[in-house]
Amino acid sequence: MDAPAPDQPVRVEVGLGDRAYDILIGSGLVARAGAEIASRMPGIRAAIVTDENVAATHLEAFSASLESAGIPATAVTLPAGERTKSFEHLQQVVDAVLDARLERRDVVVALGGGVVGDLTGFAAGIVRRGMRFVQVPTSLLAQVDSSVGGKTGINTSQGKNLVGLFHQPGLVLADTDVLDTLPLREFRAGYAEIAKYGLIDRPDFFSWLEANWRDVFSGGAARTRAIAESCRSKAEIVARDEFETGDRALLNLGHTFGHALESAVAYDGTRLVHGEGVAIGMVLAHRFSARLNQCSPDDARRVEAHLKAVGLPTSMAEIPGALPDADRLLAYIAQDKKVSRGALTFILTHGVGQSYIARDVPASEVLSFLRENHPG
Structure with missing residues (x-):
């Protein structure tokens, strides 16, 4: 956790053998993007996928960087917001890449937050049965979580991220300067994912935070x-378990509850954004663990106090508007993580930095807990 030299990006490797790739973290990487991409992928053409908000602030500089490195590029600009992760906009990106006559050896670049990254990675994974892919995350949440590890996908009416695939990027460029343009709410939402890494298995990092x-x-x-x-933590877990057959599931701490809440508000970002759902979900996961006598209630209170201090919501009651009842929330949870003989998989904890995978949680226990914590 040493500080980098001035103007020198930190390099974190995601160790996946011959598919290993770098995450570069530091200042000025949007301006250097063309050179970094061209040095690793010479002779390519590119499609840049972004959204309206990011395009207004960063697309011109990013496109100029590619041009200066001799990379011809076409841009696709999507609406901003979680609802863009849909079949409709997936089709739009696929059509744009094919219309540009990009070949399999060319690259699709995600310039944006988690929504753009997830959708673009999915498109890159299916066009021509798999094209090269670069992540240039512009939100804190995307820089520390969704841009790393190769999970891609879109949402459906049944739930969040239920259609997608694993498709690893060839490079991640996390420019810390672009975070200065983020609204405070979005920065806070990304911070929830940073806190998550401490709560999974890095208690000293959580204390530092x-x-x-x-x-x-x-x-x-x-x-x-x-x-x-955060990136080191995720890279280590992904290198051990790329396809989430084991402990990569720990990265879902807070997400089982959080995804259900996002589904419950129909992905309405005015009511709840992803990181806020994760924050509430992590508090609920610690409370639920305490209810099951797996951790101390003091641990749950500590997590809640920290997230509340940074300005994040920590309870369902803080979500504007009415929520579906506890039975409906349980149905969303069951869709997200599947039921097996009446039991659910959750990421629970024995304390701060001591998360574990619980594969046999009775649905009846979850329902009772949701009823106790439901604002209605």
Whole structure:
């Protein structure tokens, strides 16, 4: 967790053998993107996929960087928001890549947050049975989580991320400067994923965040340090378990509850964004663990206190508008993580930094817990 030298990006490798790739984290990487991509993928053409918000701020500079490196590019601009992760917009990206006559050896670049990254990676994975793919995440959440590890997909009316595939990028460029343009709400939402890595298996990192979160929000070395540590954590887990057959499931801490809440509000970002759902979900996971006598109630209170301190929601009651009843929320959970003989899989915890996979949680226990915590 040492601070990088000025203007020198931190490099984190995702070790997947002959498919290993770098995550570069630091200042000025949008301007250097063309050179970094061209050095690894010479002679390519590119399709840039972004959204309307990111395009207004970063597309011109990013396109100029590719042009200066001799990479011809076409751009596809999508609406902003979680609802863009749909079959309709997947089709739009696929058509644009094919209309540009890009070949399999060319590259599809995601310039945006988690929505753009997930959708673009899915498109890159299916066009011509798999094209090269680069992630240029512009949100904190995407830089520390969704841009790393190769999970791609879209949402359906049945739930979140239920259609997709694993398709690893060839490079991730996390420019810390672009985070200065994020609304505070979006930065906070991304911070929830940073906290998650401490809560999974890095208790010392969580303690560091409790003491230094204001500096992370301010920028500079602390922000780079937090992003790099998060990426190292995820890279190590992905290298051990690329296709989530084992402990990669730990990365879902807070997500089982969080995804159900996102589904419950029909992915309405005015009511709840992904990182907020994760924050509430992590508090619920610790409360539920305490209810099952797996951790101390003090651990749950500690997690809640930290997330509340940074300004994140920590309960279902803080979501604007009415929520479906507990039975419906359980149905969303069952769709997300599947029921096996009446039992659910959850990521629970024995304490801060001691998460584990619980594969036999009775649905009746979850339903009772949801009823107790439901604002209605």
